[in-house]
Amino acid sequence: MPSPTIVASPGLSSFLKSLKSTPVEASIEHLISLLKRRQIRNSRPCAVATAQLLLRVVSAFRWTDVSRLIERIQLVGQRLQAAQPRELSIGNIVRRILGLVREEAEEDRDADASALSEPGTDSQPGTPRISGVRPPLSSSISTLSPLRHGAIEPLDPTVAEPDTAKFVADSAQRPPLLTSHTSYAASATAPMATSMFSLLSHPETPSSTATPSGTQSPSGRPTSATQAVFASLTQKDLRPEVIGGIEEIIDELDQVDEQIAGYALDHIHSNEIILTHTSSMTVQKFLLTAARKRKFTVVHAEAYPNDHEATHATVTGKMVNENQDELSSEAFQKPLTAAGITVILIPDSAVFALMSRVNKVILGTHAVLANGGLVAAAGTRAIAKAAKTHKTPVVVVSGVYKLSPVYPFDFESLIEFGDVSKVFSYEDGDLVEKVDVENPLFDYVPAELVDLYITNLGGHAPSYLYRIVADHYRVEDINI
Amino acid sequence: MAAAQKSSTKPSSKDDFDIVETYQRLLREDPDLTMPVAAIESLVELLSRSDARTISETLDLLAISTLHLKRSIPNPISLSAGTDLFQRYLITTLQRPGQLGPAGDFGAIRAHLLSNGRLFVQRAKASREKIASFGRHFVRDGATVLTNGGSRVVGALLKSAAESSAASLRFRVIYVLSSQTSSASNGIQRVETKEEGLATVAALRAKGVPVATIPESAVGYSLGKVDMVIVGAEGVVENGGIISRLGTYQIGLLAKAAGKPFYVVAESHKFVRLYPLSQYDLPIEQRVIDFKTTADTEKDKGTASDGVPDASSPETKQAYASTVDDAVDYTPPDLISALITESGVLTPSAVSEELIKIWF
Structure with a gap:
């Protein structure tokens, strides 16, 4: 999926290099212009750039009150997202960092004044989050997934968050009736933990009815005076926590492909015929990991006209991905053929004909939406549909950072249209005036065409994605 | 104690x-x-x-x-x-x-x-507004929405969509009104249109939204012009299916067959711990399918012709309660694209999680 830019041109690496030396405001403008000119494109480079920039923003920003920091991040996030609204990963990273700040602030406040107050937030009063259980460590997020771990320590959340997870703590303290149920109760610490009870809970701010929050705190809201005290208390030790959290997100972005590839052996078996499409780094690593232990055949559809060159390069092992050059070792990895795998390169038009012989379709994606649908390279929907017709399982590999809380009200707006000349050369200028030529870069694939998502947290059914969204993003951040 | x-x-x-x-x-x-x-x-x-x-x-x-x-x-x-x-x-x-x-x-x-008794009622009503504000985004410019029944949440949602940006957002509504033979058992076959949907229809028309009313038999016919179906629900069951007015199930089936999204709007206090396996697995007695021979109808006429059937007699009351007018059906979760609740847009599988959270 590399854009056809020459290596010397500005991109992610030049941006990251300049980040340290440039003042924050100039860096923001720099990234906005890079995004607007598509010099940084695709989910991961956008996510990395956003995370690095926000890390810089947080460390450079002088703040006395957490709400000021949140406002600042929101403002920067809005500008970045506005620069490139179709790169959903920008918004995802901004939302996660916002969630991180809010959580640190609440945790801190709880620790400071658990006896005094409910865990209110600064900017959005009345929307405290019941589960502060989501730890900032990316590796420990995975333990929250009940699909992956059948039984989680029931008392785990109560230890982590004695105050806010009151309801959950109760259910864990009660004698377990059925093991499966207790494990659910323990892991059921999504932001909407007690949303059904919100109808009956103690009267607080009226907005708390609707927001999925656990406002069951018996005491009233803290006064603004006490809030100010908390703010000053929290201010001093929050910064390293937030910065540490953002660094963990950046680490996660680095490791996400390896984590996903760790599940490869569960899904790829010997002598299978796997079909894939375009040149996705995640899919390549996934297949390579399986290739270490097993022999199988890969049918690679080339994704003409936008990604076919990159696909050919992937197959032949000449992948030089200028967007990924911060991962210099991976950028020049061995092709699948070197690992002893039979690779068959086919044009997209042959997909349906070959599908009857394919065991499994493994796809990369550009973004995953909250309803389980996905936005992926053009041609993906046709492949998914062909797979559905032949009852071939469709597996989508995607990092959690691509999972967006956006609901595709009209997915047409998410689809980007690219360079027409790739379809129809401008040399035939006379004809261009007579025909409409379009080159969509992406496809929207509805959730029912996908059988399984593999993220760095494990395998999930499309209908389960709402839960991962709830675990990673906070309701108040869904609109940045 | x-x-x-x-x-x-x-x-x-x-x-x-x-x-x-x-x-x-x-x-x-x-x-x-x-x-x-x-x-x-x-x-x-x-x-x-x-x-x-x-x-x-x-x-x-x-x-x-x-x-x-x-x-x-x-x-x-x-x-x-x-x-x-x-x-x-x-x-x-x-x-x-x-x-x-x-x-x-x-x-x-x-x-x-x-x-806080009154507060609960206020919150319940407020959650309806919240759903309307969530669901409003589902109604896109130029869309045609098909709905049925007299759900107040659906009404609120459509009204909110009509109000939100009256200038830019144009959408049309096809309202399925059930014209029913009421009290078929007493022999007098009266065809009347339900009045509950009419209030919403009138309110929408007053806001400048073009509304077409169709009988239930025209759903399949109309579906080609429809972009999405939005229905309300009486109860949302554990597997994510809904219990709703009779006729919702068939709309769901038709929408699925036509590939149109089928959205359910319901407050989360309607989630009920019930796991129906089929239409006839609901814990209520419904006399929708009523097999009869001529002999049975004659006997019915004999008892009813004595006077005007009055609702106060226990027997008629029981019969009335189970006629088609009040009957419900069960729409299984695989027909539902999404549930719009006040805690967000959920997939049907999220319902069981919410229920598990309060029960276990």
Whole structure:
């Protein structure tokens, strides 16, 4: 999926290099212009750039009150997202960092004044989050997934968050009736933990009815005076926590492909015929990991006209991905053929004909939406549909950072249209005036065409994605 | 704690308070009230009348009254969502350590519930507004929405969509109105259009939204012009399916066949712990399919022709409750694209999680 830019041109690496030396405001403008000119494109480079920039923003920003920091991040996030609204990963990273700040602030406040107050937030009063259980460590997020771990320590959340997870703590303290149920109760610490009870809970701010929050705190809201005290208390030790959290997100972005590839052996078996499409780094690593232990055949559809060159390069092992050059070792990895795998390169038009012989379709994606649908390279929907017709399982590999809380009200707006000349050369200028030529870069694939998502947290059914969204993003951040 | 006392308080509190009457009065007085909230209200009122002083007394009283209420209402599915929610709320609140728990004062929780009865109703109505604000985004410019029944949430959603950006957002509504043969059993076949949907239709038309009303038989015909289906629900069951007015299931099937998204709008207090396996697995008696021979119809006419059928006689009342007018059907989750609730847009599988959270 590399854009056809020459290596010397500005991109992610030049941006990251300049980040340290440039003042924050100039860096923001720099990234906005890079995004607007598509010099940084695709989910991961956008996510990395956003995370690095926000890390810089947080460390450079002088703040006395957490709400000021949140406002600042929101403002920067809005500008970045506005620069490139179709790169959903920008918004995802901004939302996660916002969630991180809010959580640190609440945790801190709880620790400071658990006896005094409910865990209110600064900017959005009345929307405290019941589960502060989501730890900032990316590796420990995975333990929250009940699909992956059948039984989680029931008392785990109560230890982590004695105050806010009151309801959950109760259910864990009660004698377990059925093991499966207790494990659910323990892991059921999504932001909407007690949303059904919100109808009956103690009267607080009226907005708390609707927001999925656990406002069951018996005491009233803290006064603004006490809030100010908390703010000053929290201010001093929050910064390293937030910065540490953002660094963990950046680490996660680095490791996400390896984590996903760790599940490869569960899904790829010997002598299978796997079909894939375009040149996705995640899919390549996934297949390579399986290739270490097993022999199988890969049918690679080339994704003409936008990604076919990159696909050919992937197959032949000449992948030089200028967007990924911060991962210099991976950028020049061995092709699948070197690992002893039979690779068959086919044009997209042959997909349906070959599908009857394919065991499994493994796809990369550009973004995953909250309803389980996905936005992926053009041609993906046709492949998914062909797979559905032949009852071939469709597996989508995607990092959690691509999972967006956006609901595709009209997915047409998410689809980007690219360079027409790739379809129809401008040399035939006379004809261009007579025909409409379009080159969509992406496809929207509805959730029912996908059988399984593999993220760095494990395998999930499309209908389960709402839960991962709830675990990673906070309701108040869904609109940045 | 004081299980011995409960037998003495039980009859006295039931004598002077009729929960069924209260429930029906609440529903009559406020047409905007949903059945689960009315049930919660009735239980709150029951608590205020009772002199139960201990937890087990209270829970016992609630259990008995709930059972009584459920037995007296022909279709208790929706209200049971409210009573269950109330009961679970009480139990979890009582078990929670803290001011309102067993360590604290039982009177505090009671006082909270009693003093905030109106608040619950307000919140229930507020959640309707919240859903409307969520769901508004589903209605896109130029879209045609098909809906049915008299759901107040759907009405609120469409009105909110019409108000939100009246200048830019143009959408059309196809409203399925059930014209039904009412009281077929008494021999007089009257075809009348349900009036409950008409209020919404009129309100939408007043806001400048073009509305077409069609009979249920025209759903399949109209679906080609429809972009999405939005329906309300009486209850949302554990597997994510919905229990809704008779006819919703067939709209769902048709929408699935036509590849149109089928959205359900429902407040989360309508989630009910029920797992129906088929249409006929609902815990209510419905006489929708009524096999008859000529001999049976003759006999019916004989009894009914004596006079005007009056709803007060117990037999007719029972029959009326189970006619097609009030009947419900079950729409399985695989027909539902998404549930729009006040806590966000959920997939059908999220419902079981919400229920598990309050029950376990």
